[in-house]
Amino acid sequence: MSPEKITSLQNPRVKQLVKLRERRERDAAGLFLVEGYREIRRALEKGVRPQEFYFCPEWFLGENEPALIEQARQAGAQLFELSKDAFAKVAYRERPDGLLAVAPQWKRQLEDLVLKPAPFLLVVESIEKPGNLGTILRSADAAGCDAVIVCDPVTDLFNPNVVRASTGVLFSVPVYVADSVTVHAWLKAKGIRTAATTPHTDNIYTSTDLRGPLAIVMGSEQYGLSEFWMKGADVLVRIPMAGQADSLNVAMATIITLFEAVRQRNG
Template identity: 40%
Template sequence: MKFISSIQNPEVRQIEHWNRKSRNRRRDGVFVLEGLRELQLALSGGYQPEKLYFCPEILDESVLNDILGLEDCSRASLSPDVYGHLAYRGKTEGVIALMRTGDHRLQNLIWKRKNPLILVAEAPEKPGNIGALLRTADAAGLDAVLIADLKGDLYNPNIIRSSVGCLFTVPVAIGDSAEILDFLKTSDFQVLGAALGASIPYHKADYTRATAIVVGTEATGLTSVWKEGADQLIEIPMGGVIDSMNVSVAAAILIFEGLRQRGFPG
């Protein structure tokens, strides 16, 4: 097994490029995953590593074999200095994996129940917000998250970190707004669009049928594609001076109202 002790090693430099450049990740169809917990979640979500890099001083190799079942995966060991150089976070249990990206086409979605509840996020800009939306979706047990007009890269390290691995636990599909709206209509989803000055308060909508909750950006809200295409526009009444809240907070309010109407929990 190869031992890497220099940050000038070509593999180390390549990992750095993939970590920093979304263009390189998309071109090569790979992403860099850091942390034992995140790797476990990715494996449970059907992802497989191309290669493992671990630091024996932090993580015993037996964990890769006995706990993760990756005894046949190509691997290299890293010195503490090289691992510290590559690690995006301070303490991530000593393992970095090179992973193949998933397939996020709409047609790959499979509904496990006849009345799915899903979230659509239009043009989310901040990786932290995307990660928080994915965490909320996982906590709520949503059937899917659809991202319309994604501005960046789904495998941005900040998205993976802020989602605490929930990128791998929730079905995620990507498309442009028109494509996703057409998909929802064809699939007989009710589309509820969150917008200021909307026609009804969010808690008066009916979420019990197949429903897509659509949220826009904090700065401009939903575009006309969604405002005009929604079956119903809903709003969260605001009691303060400002007229908006963080998109992940707003989405959580709407999602859990949908779950309340469906008898969640219990």
């Protein structure tokens, strides 16, 4: 069966795709957008089953697109071929590559997280910018974190910029969303030590033991760590900075801390 063709910018599906950029629409529909070859490939590899798949050969950048479309079809996606204009309208990226999937959101429960003997977790608090959250997921993947726990989120996990900045790592790193109080109690109950990063301590992160069951806790962009975690964390650590006070953003501080933990844990 050949895919339905859409050329009108007024087509209801085209309009719906544009609406899915808004969180309210995403949450109401329980759906989100996955745009781009790499991200869609990773989603399919990790078992994400898109409901719909939109493509436009005039935007294709490579030669592997038909195989990806076929893979999406086999995963159950309904296919739609868009005109160049229509795809430009639904594309979120400045330079679209002619591939856009609509997939169902999911929700993981913290109680379902099966822990290894010495878990290595990342907890992030109230991250505001989707790009930062995506980059942080990517860092957690590279560092080999067992899971990322997003506390009191400001941006939602399924924001198109999270998907993009994570380069699809959103589909491979287990991410959990919960409130800080619940997460703190859960970590305590599991015997996982919390190391929270803040400029307001004398403990240098490289001189602090980051081995064993550990959750690194990062505060938000604008406000840093909340009072709750400042008081509730087992240890506070600081990254010494040579330059200007705000020269590290939260994504940079996260990757530095994660890889120091990796160094200690491997050594």
